[in-house]
Amino acid sequence: MIQKPVLPKNWVAVGFSQDLEKGQINIVIIEELELVIWRDHKGQAHAWDNRCPHRGTRLSLGFVRGNQLACLYHGWQFGGDGQCVYTPSIPDSTPPKSLKAHTHRCVEFLGLIWVAPLDFEHKDIRGLESHVRDSMDFQPVRSMIIYCSAENIFNRLASIPFPPSRIMSRRLRSISNMRLIRETESVFLWEDDENRTLASYQFREIQPDFVEFNCESEGTADVLLFALQKIDSQKTALHLLLAPENWSSDPISLKLAYAQWSKKLRNQLEQVF
Ligand code: FES
Secondary structure (H helix, E strand, O other): OOOOOOOOOOOOEEHHHHHHHOOOOEEEEEEEEEEEEEEEOOOOOEEEEOOOOOOOOOHHOOOOEEEEEEEOOOEEEEOOEEEEEEEEOOOOOOOOOOOOEEEEEEEEOEEEEEEOOOOOOOOOOHHHHHHHOOOOOEEEEEEEEEOOOHHHHHHHOOOOOOOOHHHHHHHHHOOOOOOOEEEEOOOOEEEEOOOEEEEEEEEEEEEOOOOOOOEOOOOOEEEEEEEEEEEEEEEEEEEEEEOOOOOOOOHHHHHHHHHHHHHHHHHHHHHOO
């Protein structure tokens, strides 16, 4: 018998807050479970199973009406708690309580949208705050799909050091001709014909599928956060946040430089497995 996919008992990041505007609807997949993510006109984000409780139509085909999500097929409308509040074919009736979309917890933290099952015991994601350096200014770099399992990505990430921001600020266009030499288990030397920069790295699991990668280089400290979203056994979405010690005078270019580097990261992760 085929088992219905269910959400893991964990907070899972499914994308950046900035990519879901008011009135917008997106589809995300966590461990083969398809969800509809939508933002109401008050600005609240919601995560539900992508199935209308009436006849199973994908709710992502519908549209946001104020603070309700309307199904495309028969136009039933559901409030933020998933309760059906309006059925156009019988407009004067009050829909029964049993007419409800299957909802999940959905919160925003660090510029990411996070989803967890309603019965997940750690319902307050703010508990993560004490594990993340809150003094740092984290900014989204990019989300990308990697054709590799989350387990393999997790095992491999720590061995792929990221360039320190002091190098990236100097070379906003490319680091492709820099050599990377491993000095010890956690210390690397970045060098080209003109410069040599030592960097030491630390990798820390904050919670399952959410890891922090620290880089200290010549008195500056940069942090990358990797949030992994398992799509299925072969595919993972990786959401990448950056907090350099100092945003350069051109922070947009710095973010673009790391986004460029992340393509190389994706290639390295996909090559190995
Ligand atoms: S299938 Fe959604 S309203 Fe009928």
